[in-house]
Amino acid sequence: MARRASSKIRPLWIACIVGALVLAVIGGIVVQNQGGDAFRTVPELDIGEYLSNANSLRGNNYKVKGVISQSLLYSRETGRLYSVEVNGSGGDNVLPVLVPPELSYLNLQKGQHYTFLLEVGDAGILLARKMQKG
Amino acid sequence: MLSLEAISLQASEDEESPYLLHDVSVRMCRGELVAVVGPSGCGKSTLLKTITGLLEPTAGIVRWDGRDLATEGDLLPSELGYVPQFSLAYDSLTVRESVDDAFRLRIAGIDDDEREDRIDALLETTGLTELADRPVRVLSGGQRRRLALTIETVSSPSLLLCDEVTSGLDPGSAQEIVSLLHELSRADGGRRRVVVNVTHSLIGLELYDRVIVLSAGRIAYQGSPQHLAHYFRADHADAVYTRLATRSGEEWDTSWRKHGSFFEDSLSSGSEATENDHPSETEGDEPLTPGLAAQFAVLFARRIRLFVRERSQVGLQAALILGFPCLVVIFALKGLPGIRNLSLDNDLSVIDQLRESAGYLVQAFDVGGLVSGLLLFQIILLALMGSNNGALEIAGERALFEREKLAGLSPVSYLASKAVFLGLLITAQAVWMVLFVHGICRFPGDIVGQVMLLWLADAALTAVCLAFSSFARTPAQASLISIYFVGFQLPLSGAVLALPDSVARLTRPFIAAYWSWAGGILTMRDTRFYDLILKITKTELAALPVCFWVLLAHVVIGTCVAYLGCRRSVWD
Missing domain, CATH: 3.40.50.300 (P-loop containing nucleotide triphosphate hydrolases)
Structure with a gap:
C-alpha cells in the first residue's frame, strides 16, 4: 500500500477528466443536432409536390421553415390565414398557412422566421399544428 | 516502535x-x-x-x-x-x-x-x-x-x-x-x-x-x-x-x-x-473511521453553524441576494415599454412601410437592448455571487482541511458538504433574482426556464471557482483568479459585442454567461421581445437544450476538478 505522499493525482483521474470533457463535447454535438430542431422526426414538405397535387398529401404532417409575409384572412372561429414565404429547392414560393385560434398567443408579425408543423387539410389548406420561432 | x-x-x-x-x-x-x-x-x-x-x-x-x-x-x-x-x-x-x-x-x-x-x-x-x-x-x-x-x-x-x-x-x-x-x-x-x-x-x-x-x-x-x-x-x-x-x-x-x-x-x-516497547493489549483495536454519509452530516451541520455565526458572512450574503436584484430593476422600474408590431396588411404605401420598418428598428435598439441587457446584468451579477461562493470555500480553510484529511476525512464527504451548502446558497440567489426582476419589471419569458438557466450559470461559476479554490496556494490567489474569470464573462459572452468567429469558437465553451444569456433569450421565444433582440444581436444563439447541456457540463466538470484539487496534499 502506498503512503500518503504517493496519493497524488493519478493519471487515471486526469484521464477521467479528459474523458468527461470529450463526453461533454460529444454530448453537446448530439444535443445540438437533436435539440436544435423540435420537429426533427417530421418530414419536410415537398413544395413542388404540394403545389402540383396538394390533395394527395391530405392528412399528412410536414414541417416547413418560412417567413411570415402577410395576413390574408381572419375569422374568429377558424383563425388567421397567412402567406408564408418559403425558400425551397425549387426556388422561392409563397404558401397559405392557417394559424388556428389556439396559437393566437404567438403574436405573429411580418418578417418573423418560423418553423411550422403543418397538417395538409381539405382543399390543400396548410393548418399550423405547432410553431417554433427561429 | x-x-x-x-x-x-x-x-x-x-x-x-x-x-x-x-x-x-x-x-x-x-x-x-x-x-x-x-x-x-x-x-x-x-x-x-x-x-x-x-x-x-x-x-x-x-x-x-x-x-x-x-x-x-x-x-x-x-x-x-x-x-x-x-x-x-x-x-x-x-x-x-x-x-x-x-x-x-x-x-x-x-x-x-x-x-x-x-x-x-x-x-x-x-x-x-x-x-x-x-x-x-x-x-x-x-x-x-x-x-x-x-x-x-x-x-x-x-x-x-x-x-x-x-x-x-x-x-x-x-x-x-x-x-x-x-x-x-x-x-x-x-x-x-x-x-x-x-x-x-x-x-x-x-x-x-x-x-x-x-x-x-x-x-x-x-x-x-x-x-x-x-x-x-x-x-x-x-x-x-x-x-x-x-x-x-x-x-x-x-x-x-x-x-x-x-x-x-x-x-x-x-x-x-x-x-516495554510493544503494543499493549488494547492496541490493534483501532477505532473505525465514520462512513461518507456520517462525515457529510457532520461537515454540513458545521458549515451551516459557521455560516450562521459569522455575522459578516450572513450580512454579505444578504446584501448580495437582496441588493443585486435592486441594481437590475433600477433600469426598468416602470416595467418594459410597449411594443408596436409591424403591419401585416399590404395596403401601406412604400413610404409608410419604410417608416414603420425604421420605427421598428429604433424600437429594437431601445427595448430589445434593454431586455437583453437586463438578462445579461442578472447573469453577470449571479456570476459574481458564484465567484464569491466558491473562491474561498476551500482555499480559506485548506490547512484545516488537510489536517482533517490526514485524520481520515474523505474528500468526497468534504466536497459533498460544500456542494449541498453552496447549492442552497445558489438557489436563494438565483430564485430571488429571477422572481424579483420578473415581479418589478414584468420581465418577459418562461420564468421556470430562466430560473433554471440562471441557477445553472451561478452554479457553473461556483463550481469552477471551487475548482480554482481547491488548487490555489492561498485564499488571495483563489480570489484573484476567480475575479478575473468573472471579468472575462461579460466581454466574451458576445451579448454586448459580437466576437469574431474564430475567437468565439475558442472561448465560448468556457463562458457560462453566453450559454445562460443565449438560453435566457430563447425562453422569450414566444414573445415579441425575442424578435427585437434578434434584430440587434449578431451573436448566434445556441439551441436551448445545448445551453442547458453546456452549463451542466460546467457544473459537473468544475466539481470533478475541485475533487481532484481536494485529493491533492497541500502542506507548506
Whole structure:
C-alpha cells in the first residue's frame, strides 16, 4: 500500500477528466443536432409536390421553415390565414398557412422566421399544428 | 516502535538536487517523549512529514512496530495525530464543539453519552474544562495549542507528531505544553504512545526521554537530554546551538557515527520505554473511521453553524441576494415599454412601410437592448455571487482541511458538504433574482426556464471557482483568479459585442454567461421581445437544450476538478 505522499493525482483521474470533457463535447454535438430542431422526426414538405397535387398529401404532417409575409384572412372561429414565404429547392414560393385560434398567443408579425408543423387539410389548406420561432 | 532506517530525501527527483535529509536513522519507542531540535532549515519539519507519509523519501524505510509503512500498510488515520505549528480550529466554534466535531469525524460507533464522557475526560487532561464553552477566537496561544492537542488525541493515536507547538509561546506556557506532551506520552487508557515534538526551543528539556539533534539534514545527536550538553562540549544545553554553528552538518554526522553508539546505548539500557516497547493489549483495536454519509452530516451541520455565526458572512450574503436584484430593476422600474408590431396588411404605401420598418428598428435598439441587457446584468451579477461562493470555500480553510484529511476525512464527504451548502446558497440567489426582476419589471419569458438557466450559470461559476479554490496556494490567489474569470464573462459572452468567429469558437465553451444569456433569450421565444433582440444581436444563439447541456457540463466538470484539487496534499 502506498503512503500518503504517493496519493497524488493519478493519471487515471486526469484521464477521467479528459474523458468527461470529450463526453461533454460529444454530448453537446448530439444535443445540438437533436435539440436544435423540435420537429426533427417530421418530414419536410415537398413544395413542388404540394403545389402540383396538394390533395394527395391530405392528412399528412410536414414541417416547413418560412417567413411570415402577410395576413390574408381572419375569422374568429377558424383563425388567421397567412402567406408564408418559403425558400425551397425549387426556388422561392409563397404558401397559405392557417394559424388556428389556439396559437393566437404567438403574436405573429411580418418578417418573423418560423418553423411550422403543418397538417395538409381539405382543399390543400396548410393548418399550423405547432410553431417554433427561429 | 517507530524507526527510520537510512532515510534520505532530496529536494527534487534530479540526482544532483540537494539533500533535505541525508542518511537519517533514528528510533523512538512507545511511551517516549522525543524532541527533534536544530536550527531553522535543518530538516526538522521535513523529518516529521516523512514520518507522517506526506513526503516520500528518496531512500530508506520508515517502520512502525516493525512494519514497513511503504509496502506493508500505511499508518491508519486513527493511529496518527499531527499537530501543526499554528492551531487549526474554527474561531466561531466553542472548544467543546471543536472537539465534538473531531470525534464525530474521526470515530464511528460510539453513542452520545460515551462521546460526552470521553470529551470531558480529554478536556480535563488538557486543562480545557473551564474553557469548554468559550469560542476559539478568545483563546490565548497556549490554550489554542492545548485545543489542537485535544483534537488530535480524540482517536487515541499511538503516534503523536507535533510541529513547533511551543513556538511563539511565553516560557511558562511552553513549559506547560511540554509537560502536557510528557503526560500524553505516558498513558492513555493503557495505550502508550510515541510523542514527537519538533522544536527549536530547549525549554523543558529534562521532560524529554530522547533528543534528536539535526544539522543540515543529518543526525548530529540522538540520546538522552542529560548527555546533550556533554556531547557537544557545551556548558549548558542552551549553548548547543552555538556549538552546532561551528561545524558543518557533514562533520557533525561523521562525528556522531564515530562516537554516537555510547550515547545511544546508554539511552537504550536505561529506558523503561524501550524494555516495554510493544503494543499493549488494547492496541490493534483501532477505532473505525465514520462512513461518507456520517462525515457529510457532520461537515454540513458545521458549515451551516459557521455560516450562521459569522455575522459578516450572513450580512454579505444578504446584501448580495437582496441588493443585486435592486441594481437590475433600477433600469426598468416602470416595467418594459410597449411594443408596436409591424403591419401585416399590404395596403401601406412604400413610404409608410419604410417608416414603420425604421420605427421598428429604433424600437429594437431601445427595448430589445434593454431586455437583453437586463438578462445579461442578472447573469453577470449571479456570476459574481458564484465567484464569491466558491473562491474561498476551500482555499480559506485548506490547512484545516488537510489536517482533517490526514485524520481520515474523505474528500468526497468534504466536497459533498460544500456542494449541498453552496447549492442552497445558489438557489436563494438565483430564485430571488429571477422572481424579483420578473415581479418589478414584468420581465418577459418562461420564468421556470430562466430560473433554471440562471441557477445553472451561478452554479457553473461556483463550481469552477471551487475548482480554482481547491488548487490555489492561498485564499488571495483563489480570489484573484476567480475575479478575473468573472471579468472575462461579460466581454466574451458576445451579448454586448459580437466576437469574431474564430475567437468565439475558442472561448465560448468556457463562458457560462453566453450559454445562460443565449438560453435566457430563447425562453422569450414566444414573445415579441425575442424578435427585437434578434434584430440587434449578431451573436448566434445556441439551441436551448445545448445551453442547458453546456452549463451542466460546467457544473459537473468544475466539481470533478475541485475533487481532484481536494485529493491533492497541500502542506507548506
